[in-house]
Structures are given as C-alpha cells and as structure tokens.
Amino acid sequence: MIDDAYKHKVKTAAEIAEIIGKPPRRRKIVMCHGTFDLVHPGHIRHLVYARSKGAKLVVGVTADTHVKKADHRPFVPEGLRALNLAALETVDYVVIDPNATPIENILTIKPDYFVKGYEYQKGGLHPRTAEEKEAVESYGGEVIFTPGDIVYSSSAIIESGPPDLAVEKLINLLDGENRNFDDLKRALAGVAGAKAHVIGDTIVDSLTVTSVIGASGKTPTISVRYEGKRDYVGGAGIVAKHLKAAGAEVTFSTVLGDDLLADFVREDLAEAKVTLNDVIDRTRPTINKNAIVADGYRMLKIDTLDNRAISEQVCRKLCEAIRDVPADVLLFSDFRHGIFNRESIPLLTAAIPEGRFKVADSQVASRWGNILEFRGFDLITPNEKEARFSLGDQDTVIRPLGTRLFEEARCKVLMLKMGARGMMTFREAGGDLRSFFGIDSFADHVVDAVGSGDALLAYASLVLKTTGDPVLASIIGAMAAAAECELDGNIPVEPAMVLKKIETYERRANFGG
Known part of the structure; x- marks a missing residue:
C-alpha cells in the first residue's frame, strides 16, 4: 500500500x-x-x-x-x-x-x-x-x-x-489492528448457523400513503386522499429478521395482543423462518405505529400501544424462555413498551444461563429507561442521545462520554452509534490495543436511516460472538447499517449486501473507484 x-x-x-x-x-x-x-x-x-x-x-x-x-x-x-x-x-x-x-x-x-x-x-x-x-x-x-x-x-x-475520509480511516484501522478485507469476508461468512434468541417488544410499523386534496378555510384541517398502506414488523421483530437474514437460527420471544396485527406478525415471521415464541396478553394491543404520509411528507404518526409493565405471569413465561431456549447469543431489544421495566429487568437478567453471550440495545431516549440497567453485558449499542440520557450528561464531548458509559456499564464492548458521523467502539484493552476507535458511516446514498441501528445490532452481535473481535464486529455492523440506510423501509439486510459493501470499500482502498 x-x-x-x-x-x-x-x-x-x-x-x-x-x-x-x-x-x-x-x-x-x-x-x-x-x-x-x-x-x-x-x-x-x-x-x-x-x-x-x-x-x-x-x-x-x-x-x-x-x-x-x-x-x-x-x-x-x-x-x-x-x-x-x-x-x-x-x-x-x-x-x-x-x-x-x-x-x-x-x-x-x-x-x-x-x-x-x-x-x-x-x-x-x-x-x-x-x-x-x-x-x-x-x-x-x-x-x-x-x-x-x-x-x-x-x-x-x-x-x-467534514471531508469524507471513510476509506482512509478504514484502511488505517485495519492496518493498525493487523486485519484486512479477507478477514472481514471470513467473519461475515462465519456467522451462518449461530443460534440467537431475541427478547423484546414487537412493533408493527405502518405507512399510510396519501395525497393532499386541499385544506379547510375555517379550521387547520388538511383533506387527503388515501392511496395505500404498508405494514412492516419492526421493533425487536426486525432485529430477529436481520439475524435470520444473516444466517443465524433465530428464536424471538415477545408479547402480542389478541388481534389481527398479531396474526400479521406470526405470518410475517413464519415467512422469514424466525421461530416465534409469543406470549399473548389480551389486556393490551399489539403495538402499532402508523405514519401518515401526505405527498411524500410525514404529516402525523398515530401510535396504538399500552406501555404498562408486563404482568408477573408474562414475565415468568419470558424468564422460562430465556432459560430453556438454546442460544449462542441472547439479545435484549428494549423499546420500553412494557417488557423491560424496573421490576422485570433484574428477573429477566437473572434468568440468563451462565456463560451465555449477552447483548442489550435500549432505544429509550424519548421514554424512561436506561442502558445502564443492563450492566455487565458483553455488548451494548446505544446511540449518543441514549448515552447522554443514561448519564444525565448533555455537555461532555463524545469520547470522554463514551469512556464514562463504558466504565459505568461494566460491559466488555460498547458500540456508541453517532448517526451520520458513524460510531465509536470502546473495549477492554491491554498491551498495544487501543481502548477505543472510530468508524465513519459507509452509507453512500441514504434513502431511509430508520432501522439502521437494528441491522448494526444484529450483525455486530453475531460477528463479536463468533470471532471475539470488536474491530471486525464494528466494521461489519457499520456496513450492515449502511446497507439498511440505502433501503426503503424495514427490510432485513442480507449478507450479500454487506459483502458488496466490503468489496466496494476494498476497491476504493486499492484506488479501484
């Protein structure tokens, strides 16, 4: 070079x-x-x-x-x-x-x-x-x-x-860690067959598409014409689908209502070949977040949900699943819609079998919840806002902030997501290893950034478990996130998409364009 x-x-x-x-x-x-x-x-x-x-x-x-x-x-x-x-x-x-x-x-x-x-x-x-x-x-x-x-x-x-230095920074990281693009390809291929168990809130994300007809002259009412509706399994459900798409054998334990949306979730996950372990709670609806789009603009979002804490009976069933479902990787995907709360988290965490690889993602910045409730996990993946929320710190610059969160969480690896600025990974370090490193975003053309963190969570978790290498896991996770950004809607990222990213950046590293 x-x-x-x-x-x-x-x-x-x-x-x-x-x-x-x-x-x-x-x-x-x-x-x-x-x-x-x-x-x-x-x-x-x-x-x-x-x-x-x-x-x-x-x-x-x-x-x-x-x-x-x-x-x-x-x-x-x-x-x-x-x-x-x-x-x-x-x-x-x-x-x-x-x-x-x-x-x-x-x-x-x-x-x-x-x-x-x-x-x-x-x-x-x-x-x-x-x-x-x-x-x-x-x-x-x-x-x-x-x-x-x-x-x-x-x-x-x-x-x-800011200049685009994603290629140069990637080369520098790989070289400094004695890794190369072939290592990335092997790590990506090596996740096939891993067993993953996801516990978390299912969200059905709906997109209601309309066109504006006009507006009332007397009230702030917009009249729109209905043109169609699309439903996607989101929340922890899409994490399960990403894991399955990556090649893992996946069990998904969640809570659903007794309604038509629950039927939709079952059919969708069956088609994706995800094993669903659904606990039915007839007192609450299956969570639905319906975005109303008018002439390409998101005008309104209607949420149908019940954020009450799950009952002791439901919590007991989830604890049984955590103990009994065989898995290499256990992922808690927390959207703070009832499954994870102050009472349930200690019980759910205590049910994890000894030696199980533990991952937590807590998307709770707009609600009450804290990634620090998952102390001692092998991997946590908050974004910057969630990190600041958990520490009550809006002022500290990002690197010292991440270091403090890493220390307080007592985790083995922290992948701190920073949106368009990429991510920063913190790890246990010794010898010549650096305790943290940054990775720029690999997205070339962002279509829809929503859900990119779920793709990162899935791929990074599998690679980290199968290789034990935070560098390879971070890069492949970031590339999976970039691939998701270039898709419209909650579409599971296939390994071929990630491999294409790896090969694209390998060509650029070798001045191949």
Whole structure:
C-alpha cells in the first residue's frame, strides 16, 4: 500500500532519541507538536519554517485519547494523522505522543529547538507553553515562535464541511489492528448457523400513503386522499429478521395482543423462518405505529400501544424462555413498551444461563429507561442521545462520554452509534490495543436511516460472538447499517449486501473507484 512508503518515519520517542543522539549536536534537531487533525496551509507554513531552523524535523502528534477540545474529535484518528505528516517531505520523523503534554517527549528527544506557533506567545505565555519552555531550556534547548501570520483552524474547516475520509480511516484501522478485507469476508461468512434468541417488544410499523386534496378555510384541517398502506414488523421483530437474514437460527420471544396485527406478525415471521415464541396478553394491543404520509411528507404518526409493565405471569413465561431456549447469543431489544421495566429487568437478567453471550440495545431516549440497567453485558449499542440520557450528561464531548458509559456499564464492548458521523467502539484493552476507535458511516446514498441501528445490532452481535473481535464486529455492523440506510423501509439486510459493501470499500482502498 502507498502508506507503507512513509511508515518508517513514524517512531517512538526512544527510537528517535537513539537515532539523533544526545546534544550537543553538530546538526540541529527541531521539534514541533500539535493535534494536526486536518493538515492545512497554516500547518504547512509552520512546519516549513520549523524545518528551516535545523537539519531534521520531528513532529509530535497528540494521541486521540487526549484530544478533547471539541465534540466528535479528533476527526482523523492518530495513526492516519501521523501518516499524513510523514508523507510531507519537510518532516523527518513523527511520534504519536501517548501523554497529555509533550514534555516527556521533549525530555526524551531533547530537540535543539522546539517551535511553537505565533499565537502561543500573543498576549503572554500560556501556562502550558511556559512548562514546555522550562523543559526545553532545562537541557540547553531553545523555544522558537513562528512569525505572526494567518492562524488557520482545523475545527473551523471540519465543522464547515467534514471531508469524507471513510476509506482512509478504514484502511488505517485495519492496518493498525493487523486485519484486512479477507478477514472481514471470513467473519461475515462465519456467522451462518449461530443460534440467537431475541427478547423484546414487537412493533408493527405502518405507512399510510396519501395525497393532499386541499385544506379547510375555517379550521387547520388538511383533506387527503388515501392511496395505500404498508405494514412492516419492526421493533425487536426486525432485529430477529436481520439475524435470520444473516444466517443465524433465530428464536424471538415477545408479547402480542389478541388481534389481527398479531396474526400479521406470526405470518410475517413464519415467512422469514424466525421461530416465534409469543406470549399473548389480551389486556393490551399489539403495538402499532402508523405514519401518515401526505405527498411524500410525514404529516402525523398515530401510535396504538399500552406501555404498562408486563404482568408477573408474562414475565415468568419470558424468564422460562430465556432459560430453556438454546442460544449462542441472547439479545435484549428494549423499546420500553412494557417488557423491560424496573421490576422485570433484574428477573429477566437473572434468568440468563451462565456463560451465555449477552447483548442489550435500549432505544429509550424519548421514554424512561436506561442502558445502564443492563450492566455487565458483553455488548451494548446505544446511540449518543441514549448515552447522554443514561448519564444525565448533555455537555461532555463524545469520547470522554463514551469512556464514562463504558466504565459505568461494566460491559466488555460498547458500540456508541453517532448517526451520520458513524460510531465509536470502546473495549477492554491491554498491551498495544487501543481502548477505543472510530468508524465513519459507509452509507453512500441514504434513502431511509430508520432501522439502521437494528441491522448494526444484529450483525455486530453475531460477528463479536463468533470471532471475539470488536474491530471486525464494528466494521461489519457499520456496513450492515449502511446497507439498511440505502433501503426503503424495514427490510432485513442480507449478507450479500454487506459483502458488496466490503468489496466496494476494498476497491476504493486499492484506488479501484
């Protein structure tokens, strides 16, 4: 790959120190440090100026874990930022700094000159800059400030129109984790035959299509002509259908009413070859959410539901199913419509057999519920709003927010969904493994984003269980979500659709378009 031509420039601080030797040196060493989230003209001028002061230029890059100045940042992961700088002729070495400040690297490398931007001395030295200056001068080095010039902002450039770096970030992640596209293909094929058991609320999503005839002159009443209606099995039901489409053997335990919509659910799931374990509750209707569309616009949604907590009898039957249904993966798909509540969750969780792979998805941001009620699970997949809801935190930027949720949930893997911005995965890490990594959205043309999280949940759960690899699970889950975004309606994602995504991005990675 082309990136390989520059990797030799990316070193540790200790490796650079050994190469350049200790001061005093005949050939001066210059060092800069920064985030370099997007390398822009201001960065180039700064680096060229710094290089002009010595024989070699070392650039320190702030590690992802210490970039906290804005939400959803860094936009470019540390490995790719390092390679972007290494590709510049003016840069001789790049070091990804694992520390919050560059002081330790300064004292290890001992550059003759440490170059800072003009803005860092304007109006007096910032305390952190003063600490850096003290470190440099402690061994006889010197801090130089670049001449005053236009100060460009990576943040402003990113926020005005984020560039599409999905391919580059994917390559960087796979390379950094010693994975490749063949690994993705094998992982996708390997989920066939896995046994999955889904417990959750069934929702029948209806789409009533109309066209506007006119409006009343006296009241705010719109007159529409009925043109048709389509029903889809949604909620936890579509999660079950995604799992089945992926190749798993699926049992779906849920609560239905005694009505015609329940018959529709049975017929639909039978056609999809999902084994349905339905508990009938004659006191409540099968949940229906009917969106009224007028001339292509969603004008109104009519929900028919009863959000009361399930009875002790119904809860007991679901606990029996959790204990008795053989499964490799158990998924709690919580839409907070009665099955999962303060009383039932401890009982349902306690019924899970020892050693069962446990997954929870809690789509409850608009109702009372909390993903933290599923502590100790192998995988949880909330979106950003649900994460903030669970922690009561609307202010913290996304990476520290995810880290806190991961720690409080005591889960093994957290996949934090961020909509059009992709996702961020947090995991138990040791050795050289990173504790978190980001993945951009792989959707090329969004038709209907609703339900993409259900596709991600299904595919990521199966891959994580069968491979034990959060990286492969996250990428394949994200690609399944992208495939769902490109479909109109709640349509189960087939493995062929995900494979097509993998092959598309493999071609793009190899400059095949």
